[in-house]
Amino acid sequence: MSIPCFVILQILVTCEGLVAYAYFSQKGCDPIASQQISNPNQIIPYLVTDLxxxxxxxxxxxxxxxxxxxxxxxxxxxxxxxxxxxxxxxxxxxxxxxxxxxxxxxxxxxxxxxxxxxxxxxxxxxVQGPMGQIADSILGAVSGPMAAVFLLSIFVRCTTRKGLYSSVVVGACFGIWLSLGYNFSPGRLQSPILPLGPTEKCILYHNTSLPLNNCTLCERMRTCL
Missing domain, CATH: 1.10.287 (Helix Hairpins)
Known part of the structure; x- marks a missing residue:
């Protein structure tokens, strides 16, 4: 029952990303290329705020x-x-x-x-990767050992409680190690992304502060403090 809901959710998320990409491309101001946001996961809140x-x-x-x-x-x-x-x-x-x-x-x-x-x-x-990819890697690191517990209990009769506990701990540690290496390793393989949109129509605000020189004139205008 959860598979159709998951498929519908993925379709909606994909359409949401396509709408955001088309909107900022037509607007002529890509927020990632113009450094208005620092993480691609911030694109949807920024889209709602801008739109x-x-x-x-x-x-x-x-x-x-x-x-x-x-x-x-x-x-x-x-x-x-x-x-x-x-x-x-x-x-x-x-x-x-x-x-x-x-x-x-x-x-x-x-x-x-x-x-x-x-x-x-x-x-x-x-982490700079997509939020769905990060969530899938974390869930995969935990759900793998849990599935192994059920399979081991069903097919192996000589399984003991200590064996189950140790398999869960070792499997979870190994999965978390792989997940952390996949998300945080500087040499990890990254999926190619769409080229960034144009930035020629971006309106960027610059704040420049200039020091003010305060000069006090005396009565005879001889000294300036």
Whole structure:
């Protein structure tokens, strides 16, 4: 059921990119070539800001909807991580722990996971590749070991719990290492991109500051301080 939704999403994203490229090419001011933005992932917010500037409230509505959708998804994920960690890892090992203690530990797990997410977001902001490609590489690094756990449990009867845990840890570390090398290595292979659009119609603002000389005339106009 998710495959048709994924295909529709990819078609919409592709059309969105084509519209942005055609708009800035016809306008004669490519924001990447003119260095108005530093990362290609900033092109859609910049397009909305540039295209809907004359309509009051639409730009703020778009940015607020984008932020609210991101925050709602992230908050749900953080709550899920906290619940799974406390119920599957902490409660079985500390059976005498009270509900108050487990609640406090769950809150600490949420804070720790939030700090990790902020660090990952800062790190990803430095990557120049497409956002979809970055997300696919991260999901591939994690989903591969999880799929291996299910396959190993189904086809190998002599599998033990320690073997499953060790395979997940080793597979995740190897996948994360490949993902980091793919996204951050200076010698990585990059897919060719479309040529940048024209910039002859760009309106760039330059701010030049000149020092002012302040001269005070005395009564006899003999000295100038």
């Amino acid at each position: 809907l500037t004359g309509v009051p409230g639409i730009t703020g509505l778009y940015l607020s909807a984008l932020c609210s959708a991101s925050l709602s998804t992230i908050s749900s994920l953080l709550s899920s991580i906290s619940a799974v960690t406390s119920e599957d890892f902490i409660r079985p090992r500390f059976k005498k722990a009270s509900e108050k203690t487990l609640t406090q530990l769950s809150k600490l797990i949420v804070v720790f996971a939030g700090v990790v997410c902020i660090g990952i977001a800062i790190m990803i902001s430095k």
